[in-house]
């Protein structure tokens with residue numbers, strides 16, 4: 001199958017080197033779920049004369065978007081105004097997460113969550129799970145049914161949450177192990193350990209995470225770091241003998257290229273240096289950071305230290321699933337922050353595609369339009385009469401068109417989404433799993 005479209009992607013091996021590559025009348029030839037050829041339409045057509053052609057001549061066809069931090073149980077809490085992190089958790093989010101103890105409710109949440117990822121063009125995601133093993137199994141099962149490439153795992157905490165959400169280190173070990181054995185490595189599912197944050201984790205719980213990472217080196221690790229000043233002070237109080245927040249994880253062997261730390265809004269220099277040295281990744285979640293008043297992400301300090309980051313929607317403190325909107329919030333955060341980075345459209349696209357793929361160790365699999373990669377694609381085609389439609393109809397260059405997409409596109413501008421070459425969403429219709 002050939003998709004004929006205006007193709008746009010970001011190339012380059014770092015944010016500074018991000019450049020746009022585009023074909024106004026381009027084509028992607030998809031075979032067995034992968035990109036098998038691409039380039040100008042006439043060339044691709046000549047090389048594959050018998051392939052069927054689907055015409056997507058308006059809008060833009062982009063690589064699938066990659067979300068490196070989003071919470072499965074939090075869709076329904078989006079929009080709880082007026083609270084900072086710890087009050088928001090206590091008053092709104094943790095009570096809501098206890099509802100996933102009921103399996104039928106969790107199954108509904110899992111379906112809705114994956115539907116929303118897909119219809120927003122998110123073709124890969126590192127997902128923070130539920131505290132309940134059956135609810136977590138429901139998410140994996142739902143992803144398996146659709147062949148959605150999911151990285152996720154049981155959320156764990158053994159203090160300072162609500163009693164219903166608490167586990168013990170022993171139980172966390174057993175439940176993680178059981179989920180790993182049942183799902184990890186099957187049908188494009190990967191397991192990611194997920195202690196909620198050090199404020200909710202004893203040393204014993206963090207230690208079992210370290211043991212599991214040693215036992216299964218191909219697991220991912222995800223947690224929260226340096227999000228909010230009151231949280232950071234509380235962590236320092238709970239762990240008086242650590243050098244800083246990152247050290248609460250570091251001393252259990254939890255740093256490395258398969259580890260993703262959400263937020264890092266208030267890092268110390270040692271933490272940035274260690275994140276860089278260990279190849280650990282940061283999930284920058286700008287809408288969440290603004291929503292909870294957590295602060296303005298120090299992007300330039302991350303770049304200067306060589307600490308790598310990608311973007312996360314952080315639903316439900318984040319206010320949407322759309323990574324296009326999230327990229328615009330990243331842009332605005334840097335514009336507002338003194339000494340912020342001036343991000344180009346290429347840099348924004350790079351962050352939600354290539355950087356996400358790199359953060360999830362998928363550099364050769366996703367994040368770009370190249371032969372051999374998975375055909376994960378999102379077609380942005382605005383509804384007639386919308387502001388985005390008005391701007392794109394007069395826009396000539398890829399840079400400006402893409403800037404308009406980041407500024408204006410929301411989920412209604414997503415016309416189709418393909419994962420592994422299969423169209424899972426076509427405007428208004430999700431493919432039945």
Ligand SMILES: [Zn+2]
Nearest residue numbers: 071224262314
């Ligand atoms: Zn989070």
